[in-house]
Amino acid sequence: MMNKNKSNQEQTYITQSHDVILDKEYIHWVDELGSRYERARTRAVVKVNGEKLLWNWQTGRDLVMRKAEEKWGAGVVEQLSLDLQSRYPGEKGFGADNLWAMKRWYLFYAEKLEQPVQELLNIDNQSNERLNQLGNVIHEANVVEGVPFPELFAYVPWGHHVEIIKRCKSIEEAAFYLCRTIDQGWSRTVLQRYMKATYIISREDQ
Incomplete structure (x- = not known):
């Protein structure tokens, strides 16, 4: 049987210490610290996501630029998968x-891209509130061959990217959904719902 006193102690939270003046300035400071922490935590998540996306982009680029299937055979991707696992x-x-x-x-982007993705997305890092809060978290330097990793891609989860290239026919269409995901923080479920609705409308217009 659980000790009742112990249970009560575990559920006790300290909301005020001794010898402290909890004035408006202090409360404002605590709020400011909380906001800073939330931003730091979000940036950390975006940083990790961005680094993984950068690796995905570079891997896709390597498979293309190295002509992996021509050089090592049709089963090279499956072999690479086994080796990495x-x-x-x-x-x-x-x-x-x-x-x-x-x-x-x-x-999808390398074959169709005729201008920098940042320009195509029409998102200004300085004026966009969400991007301004997150800050620049990914930068790929010294790319000799192929298309550099578009930094703004780091703000969109991998699953979203897969859905977008699966359903979109053009860069402009893909850019629209990337923008909405960044601006409004769409989940993959929301993204899929909007894309499905757009597909149905486009079919009805044909």
Whole structure:
């Protein structure tokens, strides 16, 4: 039987210390610290997501630029998947389907891109409140071949990117959904719902 006194002690929260003046300035300071912490935590999540997306982009770019299938055979992606899973057991994202998605992701933009993605997305990092709060978290330097990783992609989860290239026919259409995801913080479910609705409307117009 659980000790009642112990249970009560575990549920006790300190809301005020001794010998302190809880005036408006102090309360404002605590709020400011909380806001700073929330921003730092969000930036940390975006940073981790962005680094993983950068790796995905570079892997897709390598598969294209190295002409991997021509050089090492049609099963090279499956072999690469096995090698990565063997090297990093327990890590996710190294499945063959995911590696193929990285190649398709890179090709979708590399084959159609005629201007910088930042310009195409029409998002100004300084004026966009969400991006301004997050700050610049990813920068890829010294790209010799291929299309550099568009930094704004770091603010969109991988699953969203896969859905967008699966359903969109043009860069402009993809840019629209990337913008909405960044501006409004769409979940993948919301993104899928909007994309499905747009597809139905476009079919009805034909």
